[in-house]
Amino acid sequence: MLEIKNLHAELEEDSEVKILKGVSLSIKPGEVHAIMGPNGSGKSTLSYVLSGRDGYEVTEGSATLDGADLLEMDPEERAAAGLFLAFQYPVEIPGVGNMTFLRTAVNAQRKARGEEELSAGDFLKVIRAKAKDLQIDADMLKRPVNVGFSGGEKKRNEILQMAMLEPKMCILDETDSGLDVDAMKLVSDGVNALRDAGRSFLVITHYQRLLDHIVPDVVHILSEGRIIKTGGPELALEVERNGYADLMAEANP
């Protein structure tokens, strides 16, 4: 599904700031991988580089989705190819209704893939059912995108978008940040409901607690732009107990 090989990236405006220094990982269909790491390790940069945000220069390495070169594509092409990023800080867009936004996005992707656009009626039926599962009411669908939403509402709205767009590769960037226990459960249930054999996840998180709800197959520890250790779910528990310091010391003796 997602193949990242020796990925190097630096800040576009300051090539001295090298953030990713050779990240490699391979996610197979249906797998859930977690990336954990201390602040500043490059976790969010990895998500931005994969989704195509401006401001980063890839200097070496590759990233492919089902064999297609992601780094050559515009952000919208990556989305149409099946990549989805759940933002750490979902953006507020005043003046654009949530429903209009979602319908535009769904139909833009369908069009890009040569599929027929969803009619207004069909779209409404689908979104109502999915919104209900995430406890998103009609008012939230009508309001401008993320405007005046609480932290939990914004994250639920991200998962709703994911459910509507049905991507094959989902990246969750610190989706647990700003969530209370109930909201975390709701969001995790939403993610778990989407897990299937054809869909993969890359869950970026600072804390282990999200991984109690979304149980990963593989856990990577990212530190200073490199993956320093890879293991099973038990690796997340180890971080929870001992912090990152030991692992970092182990990697850079």
Next chain:
Amino acid sequence: MMPRAKLKAQKRDAAEVLLKSRAVPAGGAWITKARQAALSRVSEMGLPNKRDEYWRYTDPRRLTDSEGQAARLHDSQGELPVFDRFDRLKVVFVDGVFDPAQSDPLALEGVEIVPLAEAAQTDLHWARDLYGTLEARAQSPVERALASLNTAYATEGMLIRVTGKPTKPISLIYQRSSEQADAMVHHVVRVEAGAVATILENGPMAARFNQVMEVEIAEGATFHHIRAQGRDHERAGAAHLFVRVGVDAQLKSFTLTANGALIRNEAVIWLDGADGSAHIAGATVGDGAFHHDDTVFINHAAPRCESRQVFKKVLRSGAVGVFQGKILVDQIAQLTDGYQISQSLLLNEDAQFLAKPELEIYADDVKCSHGSTSGEIDPHQLFYLRARGIPEDQAKLLLVLSFLAEALDEIADTAYAEDLRERLEAWLRRRG
């Protein structure tokens, strides 16, 4: 800086040249009196000059030159005109001249409507109390000589008196047929106590135009004004809206402007009666050789009135937008609620927005706020939309429309707002 006396002399000389070149139209006693009074105002004030305080950002010469410049006719490529889908009383002007053949019969329950050209031939008319009166009042504290010039010379326009709640709006349609026409149109509207009127205006009017609409909204009456100023690129024009809002009366005015070499929209609104309300909004889209100026003056002259100004401009590639807006709160106008926002979205670096927001408050118990911003498309919003699969052009269009939405939301009847929003979307898609 030029001494004030010298500037005044220069402005008066320019006026004299212009006045000499034109004869005052013949007419009945009431209008002749109004025209003569307007002529004296023009002689006294002189013509607007680039050195005037409220013409600093907009060079008035194309509007004051004795001859207007030609402007090519816009090819609408088969697109139906704005408001076409609505049932309305159609009143058509071609190059600023009333065209009865293309218009509906001027009959609508609850409305008296008479062409100015016809009323001007009579010796008495109800409009005599209004014609030129609000324009004259609007000359203080800021001179607007173009409007006086219009009062003096206009022979075209409609005198509209609304006494009830007409079942459909009055639709003033301004078509063009000549590349040269220089039009002056002067409307007078009186909305009588308790009446509700909607006037729609659309079309490019003329290669050069000077328009005045004087509106009196009596006690408890409501006036909706929705205007779309056509799309012809090379036009120059000034439109003046002078409105007196009575006790418990309501004004809602919205203007959409797309294209035009120089468009100046002036509005002067007096909240003369207690508990009145005035909302004025504008959405502007300009690309290239485009200069658009909104100059708005709202005078709170009675207690407990509310006013709201919402102006949004989207500018690209050399386009210039100007906003000059003032709220003046008289000492008597306690519990005034005044709000003003002017914002521009600059789609690239060489577009320009000049704003001059002003508050002048003499009452002590008021709530007044104003804000002005200028910015570009937010890269975070753009990336968010693209990351969801929306192509860059479409994402930008969505953000431009969302920027303009606050101004369009000022239109009370959402059907008109939706009609204009759809047009805007189509125009922006084609970039024309």
